[in-house]
Amino acid sequence: MKKIVFLLFLFCTSLFAKEIHSAEQVVSLNDSQKKILYEFAVLQKRGSDANTYWQQHKNQFSAINDSVRDQLANEIYANSHIVYTPVKDSAIQLWMQTQTLTNWMLYLAAFTAICAIIGLLRNYWSSLIDILIRQFEPLFRFLFSAILVTYELFFLGIIFVIGGCYIEEMTLRTVIIHVGLFLLWSQSTAIFTQKYLVKKYIFEIRNTFWGSNKWEVVKTICLPAIIVTIALLYVLYKIPEDVLYNYEIVVSGMAVLCALPFWRILDKYFSRILIPYKDTYIERSIYSLAACVVLAIAIDGFFIIQNNPLFSYVVIALTSLLIISFLILSLKENFKRNYKNYYYIQIITILFLVSVLLYSFHIHSAQIIWASLVGTSIYIIIKFWEILFLFTRWKRSRTTTWGFLGMAVLLWLLAKGILYVSAMLYV
DSSP states (O other), X not given: OHHHHHHHHHHHHHHHHHHHHHHHXXXXXXXXXXXXXXXXXXXXHTTOOHHHHHHXXXXXXXXXXXXXXXXXXXXXXXXXOSOOOOOTTOHHHHHHHHHHHHHHHHHHHHHHHHHHHHHHHHHHHHHHHHHHHHHHHHHHHHHTSHHHHHHHHHHHHHHHHHHHTTOOSHHHHHHHHHHHHHHXXXXXXXXXXXOOSHHHXXXXXXXXXXXXXXXXXXXXXXXXXXHHHHHHXXXXXXXXXXXXXXXXXXXXXXXXXXXXXXXXXXXXHHGGGTOOSOOTTSOHHHHHHHHHHHHHHHHHHHHHHHTOGGGHHHHHHHHHHHHHHHHHHTOGGGOSSOHHHHHHHHHHHHHHHHHHHHHHHHHTOHHHHHHHHHHHHHHHHHHHHHHHHHHSOTTSHHHXXXXXXXXXXXXXXXXXXHHHHHHHHHO
């Protein structure tokens, strides 16, 4: 222990001795030497070439190395509380003016060079382009080929999603991220389908989703949806205050579930819950949509039973998707020959819309209230026009006018009815 204390004492003593030795050296300098060292430090601080100045005045000092010189100059500079003004026409003033002048000359040279290059490009631009096209035409064809552009846009989508999370302004951030999400979905679909034009791979998706090849469904729909879901999870992790993505991740997640192979096997059985009567004229897509609706109802019911505020976004998103899906299923166009399924789905749709409306008022969820009211209103308007289609010929303009007048009355009744029902439930 004594040895440790003794070593610490020696270390502190050596530091103090060094500080005293430095101070003693500064005190031993005369005013002229202090001035030179101060001016040397000023030149160093300003980024000027101080070595040339030192070479001109080092003969006024005894032999000192560069480290001692720098130490003394810094010591004098740090402990000098004066306003230093170089004497007119002194070496330091002339040197500083020279440095300033040369800096401006360098800026002027750069600006002149830029103007000259722009002028040269203007004069020789056409020739330059012709040379580039002739020499690099194979490279351009490769860089802008359909396949490579697809991969370039895919990686650009990744950059947009990641970089968009660091943008402070909300509107710009939302736009950039959604452009990135669209690029990820579209270009990953193009890569997996090997159809590199939008019209071609959208046609491929439509044919594949309702087809019998389960792997093609996974490859063209499930995998791109998984990529988008991962991107949305990253966005939610980086910017949890943007609640919009809580709804969107439900949509992409449902797309993944509905495209999985095991569900493709079961959907023909689950679709019978909403379309119980056999009808060969119903399209395959309607059966698949009915099966997905049954799956979404089960998942939505599970999250509602949990009664956890953490799942409120999932419930709102799934309920909104279900309302849209029921509106599509309830269209008369889907059941052209067998009206048994049409009447059955109307009963189910009405029960669902009423249940959602009552549930939304019960939990006082503004989002579900608006979704249910809008969905119910759209459903009533659709049925209004479908009924009129049965009894009138819409080629006559007079009949169409009466139809729109009836819809105006219907909207007025809907508004009054919504106010009356909300007053009964709330007041």
